[in-house]
Amino acid sequence: MTQEAQHDTQSALTPEVRAMIGVAGEVVESWGYVDEEYLRRFTQAVMDPDPRYWDKDFAEGTRFGGVIAPPIMVSYMVSRHRPDQEDPITRAFQENPESDGIGSVERPGALPPVPTDLVRVLNAGNELEIYQYPNIGDKIYFQNRYSDIRERSGRDGRAFLIITVETSYKNQNDALLCITRQSSIRR
Amino acid sequence: MSVKLEALLQMAPGEILAHNERPTGEQLRHKKQTYFEDVAVGDELPKYIYSPTPTHLFRWSAAIENFHRIHYDLDFGLNHDRNPSLLVHGSWKQSVVPQYLKDWTLPGGWPWKARFEHRAMLVPGDVLIMWGTVTGKQEKGGMGLVDLEIGMKTQDGIESMPGAATVVLPLRDGPPIPYPFVPPQD
Incomplete structure (x- = not known):
C-alpha cells in the first residue's frame, strides 16, 4: 500500500512538475475516417459479432439510427502512421536492429515530458468514459492532457508520482465520443 | 443456467x-x-x-496496427524480453x-x-x-x-x-x- 507522501521525504511534486497539470497537446486529426473495413477488422479481432456494427438495415432501426462503431476503436486510430511521412518502422530498425517495434516510433499529439528525474514507468491503471458511438464516415480528433499528477510515498519512504494523461475523442461535429485516462507510476 | x-x-x-x-x-x-x-x-x-491463440494475437496486432514484437515475435519475446511466451495485449483486454x-x-x-x-x-x-x-x-x-x-x-x-x-x-x-x-x- 502507498500513502500520501510524508513531509520529511524529498518531494517529487516540484513546482515544475505541478505546473504540468492541465497542460494539453495539440488537437490532432487522425488519419482516415471511421470506415466499414476498419470496423469489420476491429470487431472481428475483439470478437464482437453485434449486428449494430455491420447490418445497416437493422442498425437503422435501433435508437442509434445507423451503423455504429465501438468508441474505443477510434482510440487506436490516433497511432496510425501517416503515409506522407517517413516509414517509422523502417527507421526504428535502421537505428536499432533490436527495436521492439514501438520504442522509437513517434506518436502524433504527444505531450511534453514531465520534468522529473524519476524514470521508471509502471502502468497504474486505465479509465474509460463513453458518451456517443462513432458512425461510419466520422473524422476523429483527439487531444491529450495531463489531467492529474499526484505524489505518493512507497514503503521505503521514497516519493513517487502518479501521472494521469487524459485523451478526449471528438468527431467532426465537435461531439464528445469518449474519454480515456491512463495513469502511470514514475519511480 | x-x-x-x-x-x-x-x-x-x-x-x-x-x-x-x-x-x-x-x-x-x-x-x-x-x-x-x-x-x-x-x-x-x-x-x-x-x-x-497466437493467431488471435496477430489478428489484434494487425487490426489496431500495434507493432510491438512481444505479441507476435516469439523469439524476440523469449530471448530479448525474457517473457514466458507471446503476451496477450492489454489493449485487447480493455477493448x-x-x-x-x-x-x-x-x-x-x-x-x-x-x-x-x-x-x-x-x-x-x-x-x-x-x-x-x-x-x-x-x-x-x-x-x-x-x-x-x-x-x-x-x-x-x-x-x-x-x-x-x-x-x-x-x-x-x-x-x-x-x-x-x-x-x-x-
Whole structure:
C-alpha cells in the first residue's frame, strides 16, 4: 500500500512538475475516417459479432439510427502512421536492429515530458468514459492532457508520482465520443 | 443456467470453455432489455470466456496496427524480453470491457464508464474469463445506475484486470436513456 507522501521525504511534486497539470497537446486529426473495413477488422479481432456494427438495415432501426462503431476503436486510430511521412518502422530498425517495434516510433499529439528525474514507468491503471458511438464516415480528433499528477510515498519512504494523461475523442461535429485516462507510476 | 464464477474456477480449462456465454450476433439482435428493477447486489453477469491463440494475437496486432514484437515475435519475446511466451495485449483486454458492458445494457441502457488495472502476463493457451458482479445500484435523474466489479481471470483464478464500472439501465416505467448519453446531474 502507498500513502500520501510524508513531509520529511524529498518531494517529487516540484513546482515544475505541478505546473504540468492541465497542460494539453495539440488537437490532432487522425488519419482516415471511421470506415466499414476498419470496423469489420476491429470487431472481428475483439470478437464482437453485434449486428449494430455491420447490418445497416437493422442498425437503422435501433435508437442509434445507423451503423455504429465501438468508441474505443477510434482510440487506436490516433497511432496510425501517416503515409506522407517517413516509414517509422523502417527507421526504428535502421537505428536499432533490436527495436521492439514501438520504442522509437513517434506518436502524433504527444505531450511534453514531465520534468522529473524519476524514470521508471509502471502502468497504474486505465479509465474509460463513453458518451456517443462513432458512425461510419466520422473524422476523429483527439487531444491529450495531463489531467492529474499526484505524489505518493512507497514503503521505503521514497516519493513517487502518479501521472494521469487524459485523451478526449471528438468527431467532426465537435461531439464528445469518449474519454480515456491512463495513469502511470514514475519511480 | 449461468454458472457462478467460483464454480467455473473449480473446473478444468476445457470444461470452463464449455460454459462460455458470449452472445452470438443473433442473440444481440434480439436482446431483451434488462431493467434496473431486475438486478440486485450480488448478481453475476454472463461470463465471456476466451482462449486466445497466437493467431488471435496477430489478428489484434494487425487490426489496431500495434507493432510491438512481444505479441507476435516469439523469439524476440523469449530471448530479448525474457517473457514466458507471446503476451496477450492489454489493449485487447480493455477493448473487451466496453463490449461486455454494452452487451449487458443493450438495447436501451448505456455502458457509461469503467476503470481497471492491468496485472499478470497472459499467454496463448490461457483460458480467460471476463466477469462482472453487481456491487451497488441507485436511481438518479430517472436513470438506474448500476455499479459493477469487473475483471478477467485466468483458469487458475489469477485476476489480470481488476476493475469497476458504472452502467445505466432504464427504469421499467422510466424515460429512455438519452442518446448521446448525458450523465445524471448531482
